[in-house]
Amino acid sequence: MKAPVLTAGTETSRDHATKAPLPSAARRKGKSKSDGFWPWLFVVPTVVGIGVFYLWPMVQTFYYSFTKWGVFGGAKFIGLDNYTRMLADSSIPQSILNTLIYTAIVLLGIPAAVILASLIERPGMRFASLYRTLYFIPYVTMPAAVGIVWRLIYNGDFGPINWFLSLFGIHGPYWTSTPGFALLAVATVGLWMSLGFNLLIISAGLREIPRELFEAAEMDGASRIRQFFSITVPLLTPSIFFVTIVTVISGFQLFDLLYVMMGKANLAMPQTQSLVYIFYNQAFLQNDKGYAAAIGILILAIIALLTAFQFRIQKRWVNYV
Amino acid sequence: MNHNLNRRSFLSFAAASAAVVSLAACGGNGAAGSNAAQAAYAAPAKDLSAELNYAIWDAAQKPAMQKIVAEFNKQYPNIKVTIDVTPSKGSAYWTKIQTQASSNTLPDVFWMNGPHIKLYAQNNQLMPLDGLASGKAVDKASYPKALVDLYTVNGTFYGVPKDFDTSALFYNKALFKDAGVAEPTSSWTWDDVKSAGAKLSKFYQGKGIYGYAGDLTGGQTSYYNTMLEAGGTIISADGKKSGYDSPGSIAGLQFWRDLIESGVSPSMQQLTDTSSSDMFTSKKLAMTMDGSWTVGPAHTALGADLGIVSLPKGPNSNQSVIHGLANVIPANAKNPAAAQAFVAFLGSQDAARIQAETGTVIPAFNGTQDAWVKSVPSVDLGVFLDLAKDASPYPVSANTAAWNELENSLLPQAFAGTKPVADVAKDLASQMNSALAKES
Structure with missing residues (x-):
């Protein structure tokens, strides 16, 4: 109708x-x-x-970030107290650093996706849609389920990774409970999960590139590698720009993987926890919702800044046909 | 704290994954309640007609609860009780209850646990149940004293105990036999455990089998008990001051560090990767300190090889913390008479017997635990009941979760040896004290 x-x-x-x-x-x-x-x-x-x-809760959260919010309601205005407390909280800069490292590692999935996509989208490639589906499955799987499986894979004593390493005489670390390794372990899973989505967007971008360009380049004697760097990559930059924006935003929202893979009372938690993890902890475990709201606003501000920055510098490297 | 926290609740983060957005959804004002002395409860007329919602979190206990409701309906045929299970254990249930409390839509009767009782009672969310006691509908003497104390806040009785759990020493008879080490007895001390553990770990070296470990990702089945056994406390009786910096408490924490340092226990990281309960049920651990709720899974895994004795005696005593659930009624109950009649029945001997027969939990009503004790005849489950007699109440304050989080973030460093135990304990005590100061 x-x-x-x-x-x-x-x-x-x-x-x-x-x-x-x-x-x-x-x-x-x-x-x-x-x-x-x-x-x-x-x-x-x-x-x-x-x-x-979305918008009304955001406005409310902004207001509550200036309050001391009781467990059962009854918010009391306390001005900038939550924000001054945040400045003194040493776990905040550490978790921003953790989140940045996590995001940087997950961003490595973009070049990987570009390479994979250009392999899959090659003319005459067999089972292309099967590969696309296989790579996309992790993206649509619940992070909680993914986290549980990877927790087992990473298990220091009984996990397949350390069993594999032991074949070469290497004694693998306790991946998810050793500071340093834990963040790497979680970020690798994040990278693996985001690959499918990146691949999908970049595949679509690839198919937009006119075939004639490649044909002309081939006539001029350009090798496949040369074609990849001189035609594929430059013309893919709009798609790459899009997935970069999305990856950075979702990187700063890291929570569920961490929650499931690390568990409570983890020795590596200070060197691994993300901003959203601290937010969750304050809001739902410690019942300090006013402070949590202030952390939420901080997360919003960082994401907005990083995204604005990316839009500013895109002119230097993104080619719109 | 109880069986819930040993498994992870995967739904709980659903609320938080919407991060910034979801937070504002839980506004509203708390209910007003009064702590005024209550008139003695008198049972309502048998034809009272009402509808009650009963919120619980353990789906495994739903059949028992349904049976109890059916029995209750023989007395009050017109009170319709709907059981509402929030199946995720732990925090999802509490996130829901907290939201309901903020919007005055709490269920008519619901399960309460130790870490939350003071929070809800002190914020006037719960109906005082002193009337049930003075009206002789509930006899406080029928339950372990520590449990009644746990649910009595500032002299007011708020929750009728439902069940309880304590910890004991579990061991694997086959691993002891093969290593030629004498099996533990209920009169063992810390030293006995340490030396037997050392022999076992040495015998099984290279096979990934260890002598002794506990679950260090929470205190109830491990360091809470040893801290008490060494004469320390976790929190002062009034819930205002941390006990972590007392010499006894530090000794109780040092016990676990020593086990890890000497290789008797797997490392902190190993225990984070694979829980001590899982290691015990997969026969990688000869001895463990664990809660009564793991008797079922341990017996399934080990069969006749499962042995259970009382906790080894520390410098001061052998002590277990006791935790248990209670049934509570919200302060602004829509139907107080029907809700009280139901809670009184839930606290009765009949209801306890139904719980005991299902074998999932130890009922709180004294004298009804036999059925549970008999559920595994090959071991003496009576030790859990003996330990309950002079057990310490599960340590709580108004915002228990805040310092539980401090324990979880600081203590692993002590157990792993990255910082001296005494330093971590003192740091924890001062941070916990400032968290406690914020409560009032």
Whole structure:
């Protein structure tokens, strides 16, 4: 039922806009109103959803970050106390560093995805969709389930990784409970999980590149490697830019993998915990929701800054055809 | 604290993964309650008609609870009780209950545990149940004293004990026999355990089998007991001061560090990767200190090789902390008469007997535990009941979770030997004291 209405609506607005242009400013205002009505009607469910479940809670969280929020409600305004406390909290800079290292490692999945995608998308590649599916499965699997399986794989005494290493006489570390190794272990799983999504976006980007470019390059005698670096990579930069943005944002939201793979009372936790982990800890374990709200705002600010920075420097390296 | 925390609750982070967004959803104001002395409870008329919601978190206990409801309905046929299981154990249940408390929509009757009782009682979320006691519907003397104390906050009785758990020494008879080491007895001391553990670890060296270990990712089945046995405390009786810096407490923590340092116990990292309970059930551990709720899985894994004796005696005593659940009613109960009648029945001997017969938990009602003790005839489960007699209540304060988190983040360094035990204990005590100071 909605589709015909949509067509009718867009047609009338197009009639106004193109076929019967009205000169006066007052009329033009009226026209833009009728332009706006139908589209707005159709985005109402989304806008209301985002407003109620995202924007309003964000505004509230911003307010609560200036309060001492009791376990059963009853927030009390305390000004900047939560923020000054955050400055003195030594676990915050450490966890920002941890999160940055995690994100940097997961970002290595992007070059990997570019290489894999250009192999899979080669003309004449057999079972291409099978490979795409295989790589995509980890992305759609629940992080909790992935975390449990990897926890077993990483097990220091009985895990397959250390068993494999022992074949070469190497005594593997306790991956998830040794400071340093734990972050590496968690980030490797994060990289592995994000590969499918990156691969999908980059594959789509690859298929947008006109074949003629490769054909022309081949006639000019360019090798496959040369084609990859001179045609594929530059023309993929919009897709690469997109997955970089998404990877950095999700990197800063690291929580579930950490929660499942590390467990409580882990020796390596200070060198591994992420900002969201501290947030969860304060909000839901220690019942200090006001402080947790302030940490939430910090996470939002860092993500916003990093994303804005990436949009600024994209002009230097992203080629839009 | 009890069986719940030994397994991980995977749903609990669902609430948090929405991070920033979800936080604001739990606003609202707390319910007002009064601590005024209650009139003695009188049983309502048998034809009282009401609907009650009963919130629990252990799906394994639902059949027993249904049976209890059916018995209850023989007395009150018109009170309809709906059992609501929040299947994730531990924090998801508490996240839900906390949200319900904030919005005045708490279930009519729900399970309470030690770490949360003071938080809910001191914030006036619970109905005082002194009336049930003075009205003789519930006799406090029917339950272990430590449990009644746990659910009595500032002199007011808030929860009728449902079940309990204590810890004891579990051992693997086959591993002892093969190594030619004499089996433990209930009169063993710390030194006996240490020397037997050393012999066992030495005998099985290179095979990945160890002499003795405990679950160091929480205190209930390990360091809480040894701290008490060495004459220390975890928290002062009024719940206002940390006991971690007392010499006894430090000795109780040092016990575990010594075991790890001498190679009797697997390292802290090994115990994080594979829990001591799992190592014991997979026959990689000859002795472990563990809770009564692991009797079932341990017996399934070891069969006749399972042995259980009382806790080894420390410098002062042999002591176990006791923890157990209770049934509570919210302060602003919609139907107080029906809820109290149901809670009184849940605390009765009949209800306890039904719980005992299912064998999942030790019922709190004195004298009804026989069925549980008989559930594994090859070992003397009576030791858990003996240990309950002079057990210490599970250590709690108004915001127990805050310093539980400190224990979990600081103590692993002491057990792993990256910092001296005494330094970590003193650091923990001062951080815990400042957390406790924030409570009031």
